[in-house]
Amino acid sequence: MRTRLRSAPSSALLAAALAFVAVLLAAALPRALDRGADQALRSFLDDRGPAATSLLATSTSRYGNESPENLDSVRDALLARTGDAFAVAPAGTVQGTQAAKPRSLANPELPRPDGVPPGLDLLYLRDAAAHTALVEGRWPSGGAPDGPVPVAISQQAAQTLGVRIGTVLQTVPSSSDPMSAEVVGLYRATDEADVFWTGLPCLTRACASNTSTVPPQRYWKTAALVGPDGLDRLGPWGAGAEDFWRIPVDTDRLRADRLPVVAREIAAYVGGPTASALRGTTQRSDLRIASQLPELFKQAEARQQAVAPLAAIGPAGVAGVAAVVLCLAAALTGDRRESELRLLLARGGSPGGIVGRLLGEGAVTVLPAAALATALALWLLPAPRSAAALLAAGAVALLAWLAFPVRAAVLLSARRRGPAPRRRLVAELLVAAATAAAVFEVRQRGVAPAGEGLDPLLVAAPLLLALCGGLALARLQPVLVGMLARAAGRSSALVGFLGLARAARGTGGRARPPVLPLIALLLAVTTGGFGATVLDAVDSGRLRVARLAVGGDVQIAAPYGGALPPAMTEAAAALPGVRTSAGVWTDDKAFVFGTVQGSTQVTVVVAEPKAYAELARTIGRGQFDPALLSAGPSADAPVPALFSSDLAKLAAAGTYRLSLGGGELQIGSVGVVEGTPARPGPGGAVVVLPAGPTTARLPRTGRPDRWLATGQVDGDRLREAVRAAAPAGTAGQYTVRTSAGTAAELGSDPLQRSAVRLFWASVAAVAGFALLAVLLTLVRAAPERAALLARLRTMGLRPRDGIRLILTEALPQALAATVGGALVAVSAVALLGPAMDLSALVGSNVPTGLRLTAPPVLTQALGLALLVTLAVIAEAAISGRRQITTELRAGDQR
Template sequence: MTTPPPGPPPGTVPPPGPVPPRRTRPTPWVRTRLRATPTASLLAAALAFVAVLLAAGLPRALDRGADQALRDYLTDKGPTAASLYATAGPRPAGRSAGELDSVLDVLRARTGDGFGLVPGAEVHGSLGLKTRSLTNPELPQPEAVPVALGLGYLKQAPEHTRLAAGRWPDGAAPGKPVEVALSHRAAETLNVRVGTVLNAAPSVTGAASAEVVGLYEAADEADPYWGDLPCVTHACLRVYPAKLPKNYWQTFALVGAGGLERLVQWGGGATDFWRLPVDTGSLHVHELPETRRQVAAYVSGPTATQLMQDSNRNDLRISSRLPALFEEAEARRQAAAPLTAIGPAGVAGVALVVFCLAAALTGDRRETELVLLLARGGSRPEILRRLLGESAVTVLPGALLATALAVSLLPTPRLAPALLAAAATTLFALLAFPVRALVLLSPRRGRPAARRRLVGELLVFAATAAAVYEVRSRGIAPAGQGVDPLLIAAPLLLALSGGLLLARIQPPLMGALARSAGRGSGVIGFLGLARAARGTGGRGRPSVLPLVALLLAVTTAGFGANVLTAVDGSRAQAARQSVGGDARIAAAAGDSLPPALTEAATALSGVRTGLPVWTDSEAFLFGAGGQGSPRITVVVADPVAYAELARAVGRGQFDPGLLAGGAAAANAPVPALFSKDLAAKATEDGYRLRLGGGEELRARPVGEFDGTPALPGAGAATIVLPAGPVLAHVSRAAKPNLWFGLGPVADARLRALVRETVPAAVAERLLIQTSEATAAELGRDPLQAAAGRIFWGSVAASAVFALLALLITLARAAPERAASLARLRTMGLRPRQGIALILAEALPQAVAAACGGGLLAAAAVALLGPAVDLSALVGTAVPTGLRVLPRPLTTQTLALAALAVLAVLAEAAISGRRQITTELRAGDSR
């Protein structure tokens, strides 16, 4: 047994033992760095937020614009264009309304996969195949043709009408008249009232009669319910197709469910129909291929076969205009897509440059810190990991908030494009500074870097030349093939090449200007230009990126502004050609315009030239040998005014001197202009012209023309005659049936003038058109409006990013510039001279970049313009080609140049007032 060692005596203090090592926690890197530079962190987060918001919002804005354009396009085609229409013959074994309802349920059940129906908007019923002439002597019979009455059954009619008198019809006992309801407007036109029995003329189905038991009024005649129903809400004035056409009244009356059998007897048969309006509000462009497939299957595919089996109607036939309309709408969207994508592509390019500049600025500020970390044993992967952590904390919250905001502000069902664009932008924002740091921490390679830069620039120049040559040689991708990458890349490559070229030219040019300024007495210009020759990339290193940013912004803005201005001009010209001038008033066939109207229209404010014209489309031309030609149209007008109209419209121009003079003698030939198809047959012997009223003239061809403003869009054989000689032989030509006006004529004012000048009955028969209203109608397409909004939004975003690039560039050079100014201040430099020095250094580069961008935009239009087709944005077919328009190019160039100058002035005012003591420090290496 061992004894324990004795302890210390009582009252003694034990000697101190070994002190345990103190445990220290590592400093949190990310939090420390963010606290050290809170302003820079907030600016980086704001930049990422804005960039991601634009990237995520653009696809959703494009989807919304395309969806709205599709819906409006279908709506403009008519109330029943976006409908499925099913028809079948009547069942042989009796008819009932319930059987029609059951077929409707079958048709409804097979929809909903790729498209839906408008709830409660279905129309179904039965219509007689033929109308019957009524023998009642009290009915009106214009031109001795009796009234024609058809019968029909509409299940939903009571829901869309209101009874004006009587009751709704029911069945009728055999041998008695069938009960019908007639529209109140038709009853007033035909002098029919409740209780009237309408007797039909005998036919192969036997005699028949109908008793009017009720009169109804449509709740809304513009309701799509009545869209393709024939003469159900009113009586229609029809033309009887005989050798001499005659007018007669036609209308349809409605029977009740019990009168379906009598309907077949009255009409010699019947057609059961079901109209199912498709819900265009639920259609989306990105789902259009699947929707088109589903509709095609419903109309004439496996679904249609199944519907025949389910409905027990082997003769069920389904038709719809939707497949063709879908194809047309998609072709329009694809045709507009290349021009729509130019603006966003420019924004993406400028934003990319801004991220690179921001990373370069941060790298310049932290290069010493990063090199020190590497020298003290830090590894590059570890440093990059920490920098990625900084970027993640700065970028990710703003990117997530921007994505959520874009999704909520621009609702659309498709998420993938927005998420992909946001993810790509976020990834670039995350990696911009870490990649820059990796470059700074890599070993220097010395002289070969200059050769690598030269090779890269040559590759860019080669790619630009190849893109321009390819677009010029083959044109842009045909409509329907989507965005043409070459058309998008060519302007951007031109801007990039211009930036690289300007970066090469600018230093020696600025150096030459500095040497020239050095010969003078002042020193400010020499110092500023000398610093500009060294570049503002930070520490005197030239930077290509700010030049590329400004050139991209100006080139994109100028090219897009040129496109939109050309679209407006082409639309105005197309509208003018469609109308035949700036204003047109046409009388109905066989009528003439009142003299008071033509005089008042010519005197209307804004009308520069008013021209009354007489036309005759019933004329015939006979050759010298008596051989006749097909029917032609004769246009009689004052030669001088008509020539001015043709020049303004750009169609059928001619020299009015050709029609000078006239037929002094009774049988002297009248000088005439022949359309090209007739001019090929014309001879100097002249022709004999027989007008529609029987008058005859001799015509002598003096020239030819291609088209005429008097007949917009017509390709018929036409002859233009001078008014003076013709009036001497044809008195009817003194009563014009057309009036054309040139000048800024307001559509509302012209219509008001017509209402004030002529009676209402006459005004209703006149056709009034203005180029203003026609151009507005062409430009009403949401597809064009969306393209314009996206472009101008892209211009604004590009300008902001370009200014940001300029400010970042100035900020990179600010420390060195401020130190130099402080040293110069100690040598007597005044504050105003310091601001002037900053302006002399920064303004030449900004102004040169803006002007260079304008020249590049003009070059892009000149090189790519011949291949650009503006028809999709104009709204009608126009000749392919785009010419340089100085005004929009100059406007965009001057606007961005002014913004750049203001940014430089603001930065100069801030930098020029810095205190000397804050810049001059002992041991400062700047």
């Protein structure tokens, strides 16, 4: 064995390198998937905010028996039940007591925006001093039982309300006992963005709020802190008080693979056995624990399961091509060493002994490389889980180690029963049957329903189609190339005929061209083309959703109740790239009288018919014939109107009374539209009116509050134009949205980005393995081909003709595989596309189905064809330079 390895060090090094790369990818893939899933989970939860990712425990305050120590004891009992599946965030718990209701303040000097007195809420907050800085006065303590409650208020709230140290805040007389609060201290939050203040009512500044009346009225509200001595005063202030403990869960320690376990623990904590045990431990039978985490966990798990089948297509293609390449390398090595193995067998070696020696060779070359690759993958991609990576690395290492000894055992075995063509035909029929069954099942039931995780059929179906196409192409290629060779034989040129003839019958004494390189190339093109089509559909789906949400490619919106200055819309319409634009006036609170319901609230859109119709046609929502609204009605005739389908179900064709904020109109239904670009979201009752007659009767509608446009408009230049045209001090009131920015927001999800990165990395790996398969085939045939060229050179063949001969022989297989792979990718999209649900990758609900587009498939096919062609040309140039004297040696059997 040592002698053999020394005699062929290059072969040993190549085998080790191939095993190293394959095992490295196999070990890295599960780690990359785990890291991407964990990052996506944490980002998803962090985006929901600390309030949503916390456990909130509440209990009715115990009047006369309330103390900070009692709150601490309950907190300790709550924390004692954490730590197994989830842990508390470093920010720690937030606890305290809050009055059940705020009280209105009667001081006449306090500001009243709409005549409504400000409201004041009282809280006791444990450890508030650690998150604030005392600006003036002192922290509240003491106070007579029948006197004002000492409180501390934030400095910003005091400035807003005009309050200072010593101010006594009187409450509005009500049925409850009159109370007052004395401001004894002013504080400032050291960091208003600190999670400590999350979910607490206006403790860092005064908040503007609206009453629930119609119309709503504005008023100020804020909250003040009491000391431990004021705990018993919170109940009388708010007609009751409530203790609370907010326990933030450490999302940075959550793992996607343990999400079901954590979800069960949280569910038990919220409303299961843990919650029951805590009520007994704390002796608070009314202890309630709530959290949004169970619902968020369900959403996160559903997102992962929805993306998993789409994200697994690329890695599955890598696995398939890598397995083909390892088998191809074993087959080529077996063909190269077949005479050596049979000589050993003839000299007395047993088949078992020879295979054992080959296992030893593989153990020396493959296993150390596999171990090094596994260690490198674990080091480069740190993750808490290693079992999947070790299992994948072990499987690939085992295949790389055993492939050649198994091939040798087959070569050394006794003659197998049954002719080879029959066995091949049976195997091909089995593959075709499995492919048909997989495609039929996916088409019948669609992708696995949400909650079932990875769909193996959806992942395996493209690979089975590629395998089936490769087997079919392997049978068709010799026939087609043979026909070309016979056609070339009728001409006087020798190089074309000889190259095509060798391509048709195979090289190296084979009866036909090898099948494995074809399968590798078809798998590469099919995987790349199918996956690229999916991602192209995702991009176009995001853009379509973004355009519907924006109402075009760009939108400028005025503040509620305002209008866009004419100079602003003119400057925006003059920007480069604007194709279609329309200014519209909208009202969401209009009513149509005379419907089946009596009156129906609608959204009114007033626009110039032709421009608005062109915009709706471009966006693909709310299309209509502008002639329906272009006919000018007489002065006393109803204004023509288009009703949305939702409104048309409640109002047949006829005349109706429309009540707007600025007056009333008589309108007549002249058609039905499906929604409007001016308002996102499906459904809703909409009325579209022409600008001319509507403005003549209601001049207010002539000033649009939205400007919509399509085209390649630069968002930065649009915002600059809006700022320049806006009245002084009002630029921030106008909202600018672009479809490109909205689409980027939809695609900013780490789960989607991880799936896209994984796919393109898989495409690169697949292309590399497919190129390696071609190179292995070329290198295997290189000695025999070089000898042929040398002999032809002695008969007058020119060097450039030798290169042409090599290209003519090698390129038909590569080009046939490229064309076949493109056709198989197109077939995969056509057969499996209707079952694809891309909503998880798009970031919004989109119709199920995958539309076939040529550019993604052609890009992948032509890119791989170019790589293979360059590899063939390079190998041809190297082979063409071989010396004749080196090749023409007597008895050369390489």
